Amino acid sequence: MKGKNKIYTPLLLSIACAIGLILGARMDFDPTDELFSANPKKQKLNRLIDYIDYEYVDDVNTDSIVDVTVNKILENLDPHSVYIPKDEYRRVTENMKGDFVGIGVSFYKIQDTIVVIKALEGGPSEKIGIRGGDRILYANGEKLFDREISDDSITTQLKGKANTKVTLKILRKGIEDLLTFKLKRGKVPLKSVNATYMLTQDLGYIKIDRFSETTYEEFSQSIKDLKKEGAKQIALDLRGNPGGYLSEAINIADEFIKDDKLILFTKNKSGAIEETYAQRKGAFENGKVFVLINENSASASEVVAGALQDNDVGTIVGRRSYGKGLVQREMELGDGSAVRLTIARYYTPTGRSIQKPYDNGNESYFNDYMRRYKNGELNSEDSIEVNDSLKYETPGGKIVYGGGGIIPDIFVPKDTDSEKEKLTFFLRGGYMSRFVFDILEQNRAYYNSISKKVFRDEIVITEEMIQDFDRYLKNMNLGIEKTSEARKPLLKKYLKAEIAQQLFGTNVFERYLNEDDRIIMKVIQLSKEK
Numbered sequence: 021m022k023g024k025n026k027i028y029t030p031l032l033l034s035i036a037c038a039i040g041l042i043l044g045a046r047m048d049f050d051p052t053d054e055l056f057s058a059n060p061k062k063q064k065l066n067r068l069i070d071y072i073d074y075e076y077v078d079d080v081n082t083d084s085i086v087d088v089t090v091n092k093i094l095e096n097l098d099p100h101s102v103y104i105p106k107d108e109y110r111r112v113t114e115n116m117k118g119d120f121v122g123i124g125v126s127f128y129k130i131q132d133t134i135v136v137i138k139a140l141e142g143g144p145s146e147k148i149g150i151r152g153g154d155r156i157l158y159a160n161g162e163k164l165f166d167r168e169i170s171d172d173s174i175t176t177q178l179k180g181k182a183n184t185k186v187t188l189k190i191l192r193k194g195i196e197d198l199l200t201f202k203l204k205r206g207k208v209p210l211k212s213v214n215a216t217y218m219l220t221q222d223l224g225y226i227k228i229d230r231f232s233e234t235t236y237e238e239f240s241q242s243i244k245d246l247k248k249e250g251a252k253q254i255a256l257d258l259r260g261n262p263g264g265y266l267s268e269a270i271n272i273a274d275e276f277i278k279d280d281k282l283i284l285f286t287k288n289k290s291g292a293i294e295e296t297y298a299q300r301k302g303a304f305e306n307g308k309v310f311v312l313i314n315e316n317s318a319s320a321s322e323v324v325a326g327a328l329q330d331n332d333v334g335t336i337v338g339r340r341s342y343g344k345g346l347v348q349r350e351m352e353l354g355d356g357s358a359v360r361l362t363i364a365r366y367y368t369p370t371g372r373s374i375q376k377p378y379d380n381g382n383e384s385y386f387n388d389y390m391r392r393y394k395n396g397e398l399n400s401e402d403s404i405e406v407n408d409s410l411k412y413e414t415p416g417g418k419i420v421y422g423g424g425g426i427i428p429d430i431f432v433p434k435d436t437d438s439e440k441e442k443l444t445f446f447l448r449g450g451y452m453s454r455f456v457f458d459i460l461e462q463n464r465a466y467y468n469s470i471s472k473k474v475f476r477d478e479i480v481i482t483e484e485m486i487q488d489f490d491r492y493l494k495n496m497n498l499g500i501e502k503t504s505e506a507r508k509p510l511l512k513k514y515l516k517a518e519i520a521q522q523l524f525g526t527n528v529f530e531r532y533l534n535e536d537d538r539i540i541m542k543v544i545q546l547s548k549e550k
Contacts, residue, residue: 040100040360041263041319042116043349065089090359098362099378099385100346106356115210116264118234122179123186124208125150128457133157133165134174137457138522143208148201150190152457152522153464157198158189180205193464212264213238215257215530216245219540223547224251227530228272231264231320236271243275243303253308255543256324259338260448263319266347266366273327275302276309276334282369283327286347289363309334310543313428315389315398318342325426326368332416335546336428338539340397340404343388343425345375370412372422393436401431430546432539439507442500446493447514455492456518459485472524479519481512489515 069082090103104112114120124143125136134156139146157165159177180186188201212235215227224246228235246254256272273283277298285295311325311334322341328334345367348360367373378385396403410422421427446452460467470479489511490502503511517532534540 040344041269041323041347041366042265042360043267043347043363087357090353094359095382098346099382100344100348100360101362102360104358104360109356109358116230116232117210118212118232119207119209120179121182121205122175122208123150123188123203123205125156125178127156127174128454129174132169137453138525140208141211141525144203144206145201148203150188150201151192151468153193153461153468154199155191156188157191158187160187182206193461209234211238211526213242214526216242217527217531218246218249218251219255219534219544220547222250222252223255223544224249224253225255225257225534225540227257228261228321230261231266231268233265233268235264235268239272239275240303247303251307253310253547254304255310255312255540255547257312258317258321258324259312259314259539260316261318261321262316262342263321263344266320266323269320269323270296273324274298274300275304276307276328277302277331278305281331284323284366284368286364286366308547310546311336312539312543313338313341313426314434314539315339315392315425316342317426319344319346322374322426323366323368326372326374329418329420329426329429330369330372330412330414332414332418335430336426337430337543337546338428338432339434340392340427341374341425343374343376345373368420368422370414370420372410372412372420374422374425376424398434398436400433430542432542435538439504440510443503443507443511443514447518451493451496452489452514452518453522455489456515456522460519460522467519467523470523472528475520475523479516481515485515486511 069086072080072085073082087103087105094101094103122143124140124145126138126140127134127136129135136145136150136152136154136156138152139150155165156178157163162177164174164177178186182205184205186203186205188203190199190201192199210232212228212230212232213226214229215225217225219225224242226239226242226246228239243254270283277283279298279300281298283296283298285293287293309328311328313321313325313336317325317338318341322344325336325341329336345365346362347364347366349363350358350360352358365373365375376385376388392398395405397405404427406421406427407423412420412422414420418429486503486508490500493500513532513535517529520532521529
């Protein structure tokens with residue numbers, strides 16, 4: 021990361037590969053199935069593994085050989101067919117499920133002690149009064165500090181089956197005796213709708229960060245809440261959203277598209293086509309909608325944007341999206357691992373595929389952001405490369421293109437200032453989180469007691485904090501120079517937003533980040549036009 025001109029490629033590019041567009045159904049591996057048992061290629065691989073297990077002169081971890089083999093096979097397919105090892109599969113599945121069972125805290129391990137960053141909204145810990153800064157010392161009498169204990173072991177102690185009881189002994193700053201909390205483990209929501217609030221008197225805002233199993237349910241509640249507040253227009257923010265479950269994207273698109281209109285169709289290996297139409301009266305079919313996208317909006321995000329654009333519904337605002345038009349199915353491999361295998365392509369209602377080419381290999385594919393940066397596409401709509409042979413026309417006469425992402429109706433350039441990209445990388449990459457946590461720890465009782473209004477009006481990011489942050493980054497050996505005078509206001513904004521995140525959650529965090537946001541400001545301007 022050294023050098024002034026280093027470009028911080030968005031983190032979600034790699035996450036887009038992992039999430040993609042997933043069919044809800046899972047397929048389990050069955051070794052007795054004729055399709056598999058009669059396959060001579062499978063028998064050949066099995067025989068080789070057996071030879072190594074039983075005949076090879078040295079002891080070999082054949083599990084790792086199998087993992088390498090699976091990855092090598094998938095490398096010869098498309099960039100979005102991926103292997104998920106056993107130790108990652110549970111975490112990935114949990115993230116997409118929309119909830120997990122536990123006590124509901126995020127934490128750091130500081131000097132061998134579990135320190136709560138925050139109690140997660142809607143979880144047992146929040147309900148019972150556990151706060152950021154609390155030290156969890158015992159769980160059911162078992163010591164959790166002052167010893168070598170992995171994060172996985174800690175998680176095992178704090179998680180468990182639903183409704184099982186756990187007694188926590190907690191040290192809280194300013195209180196001499198340990199506090200005792202008795203609680204039942206329960207479902208902890210992992211929300212995918214990060215923010216819901218009013219941008220103007222009649223323009224509501226919804227930010228979706230991925231399409232998990234509960235996204236449509238969360239979205240529906242957000243729509244209801246905003247309509248109660250007078251929303252007649254919606255800004256649906258899908259920037260940085262790497263995708264997820266196809267069914268959730270379809271349900272959300274259906275809220276804006278009139279009945280019997282095509283949302284998308286898929287085509288599999290044999291050429292079989294499956295069409296999906298809007299099926300019900302949507303909650304916002306007669307309202308005005310703006311869909312916000314950027315170069316990190318992928319897959320399910322592009323399904324929503326493409327369905328609305330091709331049906332002449334609403335306005336797509338931002339920059340060309342990622343360009344992923346492949347559909348994966350999750351297939352378990354029988355040992356706790358799984359593959360997400362591409363089983364179809366999807367097409368928008370006009371018939372266009374938005375999948376960008378991957379003929380030149382994965383490295384070239386994932387370096388597409390750098391190509392866009394260098395050819396000027398992020399700064400100028402005129403630099404977007406289109407293929408006239410992939411030109412389509414919507415029923416309303418709008419010209420749209422296939423072959424790589426959704427091109428917005430209204431283009432908004434990216435601020436490609438390298439210093440801003442660095443600060444955004446530090447914020448989104450979690451580098452600011454620990455620094456902010458340490459700020460809060462200096463006066464935890466005060467910070468935990470203040471209201472959102474007091475926070476907004478009274479909490480100031482000082483020059484001393486800026487200097488401390490520069491030293492913090494320097495100590496991490498990231499090769500970063502100190503923050504320039506021109507970028508100090510932005511850093512102050514980001515630090516305050518991160519403090520808000522840890523104290524009040526993602527809704528307040530997003531509100532701070534959206535102040536003076538280029539695309540948000542453009543949407544507000546468009547919403548006021550007749």
